[in-house]
Each structure stands twice: as C-alpha cells, then as structure tokens.
Amino acid sequence: MPPKKAPAPKKSSAKVAVKNPAKKAPAGKKASAAKKKTAAKKTPVKAMGWKPGVPKEKPKGRVYEGPLHVNAKPKKSDLIFFGTGGVPHSAQPQNHPGAVRRLAELGLGVYEMEFVHGVRIRPETCEEVKAAQAETGIRVTAHGPYYINLYSLEEDKIEASRGRVLDTARALEACGGDGACFHPGFYQKRDPAEVHAFMTKQIGELAGILEKEGCPVRLDPETTGKGSQFGSLDELCEMGGALSGKNISITIDFAHIHARSAGANNTYDEFAAQLELMKNKLGPQALTSMHIHLSGIAYTEKGEAHHLELDDSDMNYPDLFRALIDFGASGRVVCESPALEYDALIMQKAYRKLNGS
Numbered sequence: 001m002p003p004k005k006a007p008a009p010k011k012s013s014a015k016v017a018v019k020n021p022a023k024k025a026p027a028g029k030k031a032s033a034a035k036k037k038t039a040a041k042k043t044p045v046k047a048m049g050w051k052p053g054v055p056k057e058k059p060k061g062r063v064y065e066g067p068l069h070v071n072a073k074p075k076k077s078d079l080i081f082f083g084t085g086g087v088p089h090s091a092q093p094q095n096h097p098g099a100v101r102r103l104a105e106l107g108l109g110v111y112e113m114e115f116v117h118g119v120r121i122r123p124e125t126c127e128e129v130k131a132a133q134a135e136t137g138i139r140v141t142a143h144g145p146y147y148i149n150l151y152s153l154e155e156d157k158i159e160a161s162r163g164r165v166l167d168t169a170r171a172l173e174a175c176g177g178d179g180a181c182f183h184p185g186f187y188q189k190r191d192p193a194e195v196h197a198f199m200t201k202q203i204g205e206l207a208g209i210l211e212k213e214g215c216p217v218r219l220d221p222e223t224t225g226k227g228s229q230f231g232s233l234d235e236l237c238e239m240g241g242a243l244s245g246k247n248i249s250i251t252i253d254f255a256h257i258h259a260r261s262a263g264a265n266n267t268y269d270e271f272a273a274q275l276e277l278m279k280n281k282l283g284p285q286a287l288t289s290m291h292i293h294l295s296g297i298a299y300t301e302k303g304e305a306h307h308l309e310l311d312d313s314d315m316n317y318p319d320l321f322r323a324l325i326d327f328g329a330s331g332r333v334v335c336e337s338p339a340l341e342y343d344a345l346i347m348q349k350a351y352r353k354l355n356g357s
Contacts, residue, residue, distance in 0.1 A: 047305045048263055049298040054312045058298070059338040064089040068341065070107050071349050074357035079330035080321075081139060082348040083110025085293065088341040096121070096175070097128040104136035108344055110332045113142040113175065119167040126174035133176040139332055140175050141220075141291065144168040144182030150202045151185040151195050151230065158202075161185070165206050169217040179291045179332075181220040181251035184230050195230050200239045207246040218247045220291045225256035225304025233257055233274055237281035249282065251291040254320055255307070255336070259299035266316045271323035279327070290331030294320070294347065307336055310343040321351045 050056055068090060083103050087094050091102035100111050113121070113129075133140050145168070148161045169180040184203070187195050199221075207219050221239070224231030236250045257265045257274065264270065278286045296313025298305040310317065333351075337343040 046300050047298045048300070049259070049296065049305070049308060049313055049315075051312060051314055056298075058306050059309055059312075062338065064339055064342060066342075068106060069345060070105075071345060071352065073107070074352050074355075076355070076357045078109070078352070078355075078357070079328075080290075080292075080324060080333055080351060081109030081331075082333045082335065082344045082351070083108045083112065083138070084340040084344050085112040085143060085334045085336040086114045086340060089339075090341060096125060097132045100129060100132040100136055100138045100140065103341070104138055106341055106345065108341065108348065109137075110139045110141065110334055112181075112334045113140065113172070113177075115142060115145050115168055115171070117147075118145050119164060119171050121171050121175075123174065126171060130174065130176035140172065140177030141179040141181065141332065141334065142168050142172040142175075142177060144180060146183065148182050149185035151188065151190070151198055153188060162202065162206060165219070166209060169210055169215055169219065170213075173215050173217050177217070179218050179220045179249075179251070181222045181291060181293075183224055184221045186229055192230075192235075196235055196239070199230055199235075200242055203239065203248065204243050204246060207243065207248050211247060216247070218249055220249050220251040222251035222293065223253045223256050223260075225253070225259040225297070225299070227260060227303055229303075231256075232260065233277060237277055240286070241281045244283070249286055249289070249291065250278070251293060252278070253293035253336075255293065255295045255297040255315060256304060258315065259297045259304040262299060262301050262303070263314075266314065266319075268316075268319040268323055271320045272326070275323060275327045275329065287327055287329045288331070290324075290329055292331060292333045293336050294333050295335060295337040295343070307338060309339045310335075310337050310346055317347060318350055318354065321347075321354050325351075325355050 047056060087099040088102050091098045096113055103111050145164045148164050149157060150161050152158050165182055168182060172180050184199050203219060203221060210217060221236055222231060223233050223236060240248055240250055275287060296308030296310045296315050298308050333347060335344040335347060
C-alpha cells in the first residue's frame, strides 16, 4: 500500500496528546484495587525535569493524531538533520519502510530503527528499507537491543551481547544505513577503571570483526542516563581515543547527560564544553558526522527516569543548537521524545531559525 500523502500545513502545530478514556471505577473492593493500580503508575515524588507548571506525569496512554506542521524548506542547506527513534505515529503502514517514506513526506531527514527486544527484521524488509532510503535520501541508523551488557558477570550473556551488537550492525548495513548505537552495559559495582578497560577491549574486537566482514557500519556506543551504567561522555571519549583508527565513534545523548548529572549539563557553556571534549579526544571529524539523541527527560538524583515531550521538559535545546552551530557541527539528531515526529519538527524549526534559515 503506498504511503498517505502528508497533510497540508496548518496554522496550528500543536501536538494532540489525549489520554485514553478511563474506565468507570467499580464499586467496593474493585474501586480500591483500581485506586492502588493508579497510584502505582505515578511518577516518583523526587523526579525532576519538567518545566515549571507542567504536571509531573509520565506521558502514557496518549494518542498523537493532531495536525502536523511541515516546516518550510531552509534558505540554506542544513548541516544537521532531524528524525525519529522508532516508527512515526503518523506513518502508514506502521513499519520500517513506511517510516522512511513518512519522514521524507514531513521534510525530516533521519530514521533510527529501534531493535528494542532483539534484531528481528526479515531480509525482504531490509531490501524495502534500503530501496526507500535510496529513493528518499533519509539517513538510516539503528539502536541495538536493550539487553546488551558487554560487562556481564556471566560469560554466556557477554557472548549474547556481542552477537546483538554485531547483528544490529549487519541488519543496518542491509538497510543501507550507517551508525549502530547501543548501551554498552553496567558497572555492577566493579571498579570503573576495570570496566572501562574491558569495554574498550570488547568494542574494539567487535569493530575488528565487522571490518573483516567488510561491514561499513560504524559502532556508536551511547552516553547513558544513569550512574550505574557505563557510558559517561568522558568514558566514551577516552574509549574512542584509545580505539582511534577503528570504525568507532559515539552517540551523544544530551538528555541522558543532563539526567545522569541530575539536572546539570543544560547550559550553553556546558554544551560547548562537551563538544570541545569530543573534538579533543575523538578528533575534529567527530563533530562532522555526529550521532545525537535528544528528547525531554525526567530524572532523579540517580539519573534517568523516563523521556518527556520536549516542551514539557526543562531541556535547554535552543542553547544546545546554538553550541552545535557555533562549533560548525554536522550530523543527525534522533528525537526520542514520546511525541516523535511532532517534536522532531519542533527541533528542526528551532535549529533552522538559529541557523539563519
């Protein structure tokens, strides 16, 4: 079935976020049980990350089906392209090829395939994605399964994790994409220096395997949102420097860095310092092909709680875009907000305005 045409631009670009109709509360014991169930879903009291005045609620059970405002074409070429992590809400059909074509209709430029529970994609689907990618020019990336832990205390889990990283890269190659991001793993109360050395060895070996296979996909381990996870920006930049010469960079998730520091790392100077660190440790080329994740995010003192819609959050994305522009950065921004393409269009509009286009 061919994809539906993009709706005509409308004056309103507001997101429609309507909670699913609640069922009537039963009487007696059932009502009490329903009340407990509702209470269990509440966001932790100490969670932060919302703009002042925004209710502290996790965006759950919402429907995104409002008007989408397609941004005007830029007056000068974009250096940074925006898109979604996962199939856009408005894509028809709801699959990978449909996602690529829908993003092109919306004037966006990036699609990240989310292999959340495993790398499950048929060869014929890969061929369809590759054809859609070649047809539209959409840049395709992939996110590896969440079950990856390259520093597990169990050898079989390490081997399974290595396989998931490799499978992500292989599937991405078959789809015509390039950057494979993944969360490397956890410290598990071990010495961070020991974990760092082990992770560097593992990821270097995985890059070597892909190189021998002739797979051109770059491995982009991602900055993580909790202090219990390996993947601070310093760690990944040190790793990337140590593995210089291999097809490795990083995925920098500015929302994760903000959450990991419980609310810091959210000013122009801090964003600039992060970009300077990448430039110094990974080389100037690291800023010319950036793999970026961005969303609103809720967090506690321990780090990431969950993602938020961009404009419900305290994420200072205008200053982030100013820093990226000032550093001459180019690459891709993958929106991981629950609102997906709605927020990706907001990001694109803000970036273009600041970039003079």
